Amino acid sequence: MEDNELLTHLTKSAKEDFEYFTNPRKEERERWVVEAFLSISGIEFAKKELHSPEQANKVDVYFRDAKFQIKEITDPNFKRGKFYKDAYHSLKNASNIDDISLVGKAHDIPNIAKMYDLILEQARKLADDDRYKGIKGASCKTIQTN
Numbered sequence: 001m002e003d004n005e006l007l008t009h010l011t012k013s014a015k016e017d018f019e020y021f022t023n024p025r026k027e028e029r030e031r032w033v034v035e036a037f038l039s040i041s042g043i044e045f046a047k048k049e050l051h052s053p054e055q056a057n058k059v060d061v062y063f064r065d066a067k068f069q070i071k072e073i074t075d076p077n078f079k080r081g082k083f084y085k086d087a088y089h090s091l092k093n094a095s096n097i098d099d100i101s102l103v104g105k106a107h108d109i110p111n112i113a114k115m116y117d118l119i120l121e122q123a124r125k126l127a128d129d130d131r132y133k134g135i136k137g138a139s140c141k142t143i144q145t146n
Helices: 003-020 023-040 080-092 112-127
Strands: 061-063 066-068
Touching: 003 023, 003 080, 023 061, 023 066
Parallel strands: none
Antiparallel strands: 061 066
16 A cells, blocks of 8 residues: 555544544444443344434433433543544644654553442442432333343
8 A cells, every 4th residue: 555545544544533533423422332232232123223312311322111321431531532633633634654643642541440440430420410310220120131
């Protein structure tokens, strides 16, 4: 592959990544999470069964009688949107491969214990959040897996 072809391919890929992680695509990402959960759980479904309400809703995805609230828990110091935006702009503004500057904050994936702590911290905050009190627990059902 020639340098220009490679640069074009990398730029296109970076643009797709950047756009995927923008707010207008949030509903798509949330449905993808539910799709992955259902697939891993062995539950057969059709994508058309997954519905996203308007953004200001307490429920992110409806599936049959189930309601999902998707929360992404990331390392608080990692700015994913900025990372993809900077990568895309670096590639878009490059005239050749040597012009590419993919500067980002390199960081390690947190170890399991740190991830667990992040999840517990977020779960505690959300458990006390008044926005979700009327929806939690009362509408929970056990999902049967195959």
